[in-house]
Amino acid sequence: MEQTNFQLKKQDTQSQEWSKRLHHATRATREDWIGRGISYLCIGVIILVVASMLWFITSKGIATFTQNHVSLWKFLSGTDWSPSQGKIGALPMIVGSFAVTFAAAIVATPFAVGTAIFMTEISPNKGRKFLQPVIELLVGIPSVVYGFIGLAVVVPFMRHLVGGSGFGIISATFVLFVMVLPTITSMTVDSLRAVPRYYKEASLALGATRWQTVSKVILRSATPGILTAVIFGMARAFGEALAVQMVIGNAAVMPKDLISAASTLTSQLTTGIGDTIDGTLPNNALWSLALILLLMSLFFNALVRVIAKRGQLKHER
């Protein structure tokens, strides 16, 4: 009896010692805590910044409708933009933004896909060695440089070619085309490289030509990726301010043709932001333009997600 009790006691103290040893903090556990703390802090700050930006832009953007009592429909469909006189029809800018975005994407996509096919299927070595760095360089050139080239080269060229001032949607399209081309190309290259090699081999082994293989098998299975690339390009074009502002002419009127001065949401924002007083209708109206831009970029993001999901489903069965 005595004996057993003693043993139990001994076990107890042993187990307590072990418990202490296994629970006490070491350098390793402290590092874990610190690491986790830092990443939570970073995430928290980012969430805070994003949330407050969303709240700020939204609250400022809807002030036009809540405080100045402009009807939403009038804002979206009105064609007269004279904020100082209380007229804020944003349609010209909306049309301008969409026009340059779609035009740039439509022109750039064939070039981008063609370049990407060359880089992946026709001459992968040259593609990797020469074209890849060139494209990466093009992505990195600041937009003001593109705008400056547009102003110095494209605008005079258009003036010479079709007359008028040379400022307008077509010049903006041209500048945006050069700007979105590398984005679309490099993402298309990634999606073409991701096409499994066995698809290509299967097609070639059936006696299909290289062209048939590229057009019917490779491009088709890369389609979700290519669409994503185009949308990213469009998002970039839609949000580009400086380069567009330098070549589009900045006239807040409905664009009648491609060669007369027009404006986009972004160009109107950058042009007008210095001339307005906080809290007045002209200032609130600009915030409403910013809100449209924000909603559009959310829309582009959502679209990319939808396409990615669809593409995945198709591959998995």
Added chain:
Amino acid sequence: MLKQYSFDKTAVQTFDAQTSLALKTEDLQVFYGTNHAMHDANLAFPKNQITALIGASGSGKSTYLRSLNRMNDTIATVTGKIWYHGVDINEPNVNIYEIRRHIGMVFQRPNPFAKSIRENITYALRANGVKNKTELTERIEKSLRGAALWDEVKDSLDKSALSLSGGQQQRLCIARSIAMAPDVLLLDEPCSALDPISTVKVEETLLELQKQYTIIIVTHNMQQAARISSQCAFFHLGHVMEYTPTGTMFSNPQIPVTQDYISGSFG
């Protein structure tokens, strides 16, 4: 420690003039850059028979097979002659697309396109200019029957090919190849990704198909080679060591290296 075997001692059969051959290689060599992957392969393949190519991984059997329909063109240098209907199809000016229409290939991993079952078969036919609807329909049925897949998929031809099981996918790949009505069918370990039941189905299909096609199959599975092939070639480190009728190879191998390989005391 891998045993060393002499590459000089080989036992490679030849065929007399009476045997009609589908395909024959003369001194075929393959180089991946400076890596000499295949040495002087002299093999002839009798018509309407199944020939199995066996050997360990890296022995060059797949490399050899892929050379036969010029699938190695962009990745390796292939020298020597490949005789097909009296033409050396290893010449650079031969139309490789035409070759692949006559010498079909099925790969190790079932690789149907992410299209419907029907489109998987019509893809190649359309690429070759078959546009007539009735002809397409006929050839879809004929090739699926040939690959013993018709009864399983006839009601779901518009379903995605990726919804089929692995064995069905592989038979679809076979159907896709025979839809082109080739002479020769090359199969690169077609059953290695399949379960035993699917394997049996594919093997039965191949035994049926040899009546119309000459079949050359690479396999890791010696039982499979014994079950289905008439001729058998054993590859070792880029050399063809022995090429004999399958019965002879498995009952009475001619040289030590083959004997060791098939009895499992290799290396």
